[in-house]
Amino acid sequence: MVNFILNRILQSAIVMFVVALISFFLFNFVGDPISNMVGQETTVHDMNALRERLGLNDSVIVQFGRFILDALNGNFGISYRLQRPVDELISERMPATLELVFVSAVIAMVLGVAGGLFTGLKRDHWLSKIILTSSLVGVSLPTFIIGILLIYIFAVKFNWLPSFGRGEVVDLKGGWSTGLLTVSGWKAIILPSITLALYQTTLILRIIRSEMLEVMRTDFIKFARARGLKSRDINYGHALKNTLIPVITVAGLQIGSLIAFSIITETVFQWPGMGSLFIQAVQFADVPVMSAYLVLVAFFFVIINLIVDLLYFVVDPRLRSEIKN
Amino acid sequence: MAVVDISNLCIEFPTRRGVLSAVENLSLSIEAGEILGVVGESGAGKSLTGNAIVGLLEPPGHVTAGTIFLNGRDITHLRESEMRKIRGAQIGVIFQDPLTSLDPLYTIGRQLTQTILTHQDMTRAEAKKRAIDLLIEVGIPAPEKRFDAYPHEFSGGMRQRVVIALALCCEPCLIIADEPTTALDVSVQAQIITLLKRLAREKGVATMLVTHDMGVIAEAADRVAVIYSGRLAEIGTVRSIIDNPQHPYTKGLMDSIPQIGQNLKSLPNIVGSMPRLDDRPSGCAFNPRCSKSKDICRRELPNMIAAGDTGQSAACWIYAEGDEYA
Known part of the structure; x- marks a missing residue:
């Protein structure tokens, strides 16, 4: 039984990782966030400085690694559009x-x-x-x-x-x-x-x-x-x-x-929920918000599926004895 | 007085293309302690008769004529709420497939106590004791342990024993066993038959044993009723039916059972097949397949009359007095 649960949790973790990977890479191709963030008078130099500050000049792998590490700590970065921490926006x-x-x-x-x-x-x-x-x-x-x-x-x-x-x-x-x-x-x-x-x-x-x-x-x-x-x-x-x-x-x-x-x-x-936050984020190519949202939705799915799997055992004795053996 | 007494039972199914009469003028009775075997081909109306007794005909099928008496009480057209109190209490039913007859999500103990408590005024502890007694009675080893087991933890034969225990919950006076051994191994079949026989002998339970397996009939039944196309063809003691069948259909049925030691080139069979309900010939339903059929057989329905010298009766013009059959 414990083995089964651990097994399912491991599977869930793999699913979460894949979702994070897909969502992160996908959103790297939805547009340049910098152009949405700056006004018309911004110089190329300032734009590059901003790009550097947001870490957008690093390789995609490095960016993703940073994203995963931060995400594990509940930190999804700063919204490009609102210039506020994403976890704060989402928990609001x-x-x-x-x-x-x-x-x-x-x-x-x-x-x-x-x-x-x-x-x-x-x-x-x-x-x-x-x-x-x-x-x-x-x-x-x-x-x-x-x-x-x-x-x-x-x-x-x-x-x-x-x-x-x-x-x-x-x-x-x-x-x-x-x-x-x-x-x-x-x-x-x-x-x-x-x-x-x-x-x-x-x-x-x-x-x-x-x-x-x-x-x-x-x-x-x-x-x-x-x-x-x-x-x-x-x-x-x-x-x-x-x-x-x-x-x-x-x-x-x-x-x-x-x-x-x-x-x-x-x-x-x-x-005023996460859905409308996501829609606005899409319009501005606000990658941190979009990634965080998708990862979060995937997280809910995974948790619910885990609960569903456990409920099967409550309901069906045939599955319980299958696991015992 | 017979435990169950059916007379002139008719069951019909209204359909778009007219009314199908599935059972016609069927009469039979079973005494306490007696096992009546009911044999016939698939669709002959054996199971319908059993279902009619417990009031569980699938709509739109319904009883249109005739009576069913249980211990002298007319139960033919009881209200559902009244009938429910008889089912499980006075009549126990055993179905064909023990693998699907039990709810997979409940322990067998819970299914037993639920049935007992539905019909009898008992405490939960008394019901549990009764359930364990029942499991002992049907021969389930270590019943206290097995009480909390789920159906999937039992073998087919053990499950059929649980099904029989469920049918026996409230000491019914009549058991309707609908093909109780068909889904089981031959060795397990014998055990179940022995159990049914013991219940009849020791508890005086009247048993209606519906089957198409003549071997089971020969082992278990005291009397046999042969049904063909919804009508009774022949009824008599098991020895008379097996050793000395009188109705041409019963004769054909007995001839088509292979005997050990017999060397046959081909197995004798009855030519043709049982007519569909909407395509039944006039007169005797068996006449197109019968080698002895005459004009009268094609015109008029024969009545049950004494046939042969071993005491059974058959619905066949051959045994009619006078010269109608000539």
């Missing part, structure tokens, strides 16, 4: 994104599991048909269109909810600013979190539904029925638990992509 923006992702994930899991169970167990109910048809909308409409539609309806037409921003935030100890303690914060998070959650909700819903249909046909469910077990025990105990492995897999990946997808939602709603 991270609470906004993580809160958005958290609320979206909760919405997606609750609605997805409930809807998937309902449509899986009551296949022919009229409500199931409505849920399934409308879930197609969630899968097929792009995020930004849904965001804009929601803004149009709830912010412009009815003026119930704000169309941008995070509302009032409260600073907690440890530099975490939260919008979840104020009314305006909650109001502000409703539209973006729904926008972000919609696709994941429908995906989880459809997976649970198809897995439920599959499991309900298995022999052990028939045998459970033949033993006269209560349908509550059969549906939520035996059937739902057996759908969990694929659901955990997908849900884990989806929470990772919530963080990644939040770029679009944050842009539409001007949400």
